[in-house]
Amino acid sequence: MAKGIESIFKPYLQPKEVYKGGKNIPPSDQKIYKLSSNENPLGASPKAVESLKKAADNVALYPDQTDIRLRQALVDDFQGTLAIEQFLTGNSGSEIIDMLLRAFVNEGDEVIFSNPCFLPYSVFSRWYGAKQVDIRLQDPDYALHLKGILNAITPKTKIVFLTSPNNPTGSYIPKAVLEDFLNAVPKNILIVYDEVYRHFADAPDYVTALSYVKAGHNVIGLNSFSKTYGLAGLRVGYCYTTTTIANYVRLIHKPFLLPLTAIEGAIGALADTAFIEKTVATVKAGRQFLYQEFDKLQIQYWPSQANFILIAPPLPEMEFTNRLMDHGIMVRPVSQFGAPGKVRITVGDEEANTALISALKKIKPA
Numbered sequence: 085m086a087k088g089i090e091s092i093f094k095p096y097l098q099p100k101e102v103y104k105g106g107k108n109i110p111p112s113d114q115k116i117y118k119l120s121s122n123e124n125p126l127g128a129s130p131k132a133v134e135s136l137k138k139a140a141d142n143v144a145l146y147p148d149q150t151d152i153r154l155r156q157a158l159v160d161d162f163q164g165t166l167a168i169e170q171f172l173t174g175n176s177g178s179e180i181i182d183m184l185l186r187a188f189v190n191e192g193d194e195v196i197f198s199n200p201c202f203l204p205y206s207v208f209s210r211w212y213g214a215k216q217v218d219i220r221l222q223d224p225d226y227a228l229h230l231k232g233i234l235n236a237i238t239p240k241t242k243i244v245f246l247t248s249p250n251n252p253t254g255s256y257i258p259k260a261v262l263e264d265f266l267n268a269v270p271k272n273i274l275i276v277y278d279e280v281y282r283h284f285a286d287a288p289d290y291v292t293a294l295s296y297v298k299a300g301h302n303v304i305g306l307n308s309f310s311k312t313y314g315l316a317g318l319r320v321g322y323c324y325t326t327t328t329i330a331n332y333v334r335l336i337h338k339p340f341l342l343p344l345t346a347i348e349g350a351i352g353a354l355a356d357t358a359f360i361e362k363t364v365a366t367v368k369a370g371r372q373f374l375y376q377e378f379d380k381l382q383i384q385y386w387p388s389q390a391n392f393i394l395i396a397p398p399l400p401e402m403e404f405t406n407r408l409m410d411h412g413i414m415v416r417p418v419s420q421f422g423a424p425g426k427v428r429i430t431v432g433d434e435e436a437n438t439a440l441i442s443a444l445k446k447i448k449p450a
């Protein structure tokens with residue numbers, strides 16, 4: 085007898101391992117402050133919104149078959165330091181992670197990441213039958229375990245994911261550590277350097293992937309329009325890398341991949357310097373305010389280079405999250421990201437941060 089349809093399902097696709105992402109704001113009469121998905125506290129870039137609204141008039145037509153206009157805008161944004169063929173765009177940073185896995189990973193290959201980290205590295209790599217190798221960040225400050233990663237590399241390793249600033253810890257990879265790693269890593273391994281929170285980093289030894297791409301390392305700098313530009317709902321991301329790697333990945337870049345609205349919105353956002361500066365200033369001021377208040381409340385936190393802060397909540401994580409929600413504050417428990425018992429809180433604007441602190445004062449045990 086013929087076998088059922090399940091017999092052709094891929095054995096490594098398991099329902100329990102689906103990535104759901106953060107929750108939306110539930111319907112409520114109460115004012116809700118959403119500090120759970122690291123969105124922009126100021127909303128969207130006004131220039132982006134203006135551009136995408138204009139583009140909406142033309143959505144009866146296919147967009148440009150390629151993403152060349154957006155890539156040209158990226159060349160300008162990078163002040164001509166990279167060539168147009170070194171950029172690739174996609175329907176969000178997450179989709180680019182998927183694109184890279186599709187391009188490089190076969191069943192049985194190995195992918196290395198370091199928990200606590202962004203869940204899609206592991207979940208998406210399972211879709212291609214990859215073996216996940218988790219070399220955890222090291223206590224107490226979530227430092228990269230450089231030696232551990234190098235020791236874990238085998239002939240089957242295809243991709244190493246590094247994230248700086250890292251989600252959910254807010255930690256970063258110091259320049260010297262990254263350079264030691266890049267100099268030691270074999271040349272047949274792709275390093276995906278996820279820098280989607282890069283604008284918020286101000287540590288003197290914070291670095292992006294740019295100079296390493298220029299020096300010819302097999303590194304990809306992964307970026308998103310969801311954070312600094314406030315376009316999480318538009319789903320646009322990009323990456324830059326060496327011409328060799330970019331031209332290879334472009335072999336699977338679909339024509340008409342990006343919606344016209346996304347292309348035009350992203351181009352508008354790149355030009356919105358005032359909005360970018362205001363966003364970064366708001367996040368940095370908010371971070372300092374929250375550190376001070378957490379200190380006063382004796383809540384343990386990890387200093388962050390991103391637009392969120394990881395804390396050890398004063399109550400069990402789910403109880404803490406639910407009780408904050410009763411006060412209209414949404415935060416994200418991050419056990420799923422490999423940080424059991426911890427909670428990640430997005431830095432909001434002044435009003436949201438003040439509301440958060442007053443809610444914390446109400447729920448914190450004496």
Ligand SMILES: Cc1ncc(COP(=O)(O)O)c(C=O)c1O
Nearest residue numbers: 176177178202251280308310321
């Ligand atoms: C570390 C990291 N990388 C990539 C992304 C992807 O962002 P998006 O898919 O919204 O572009 C996120 C989003 O939260 C993230 O935290």
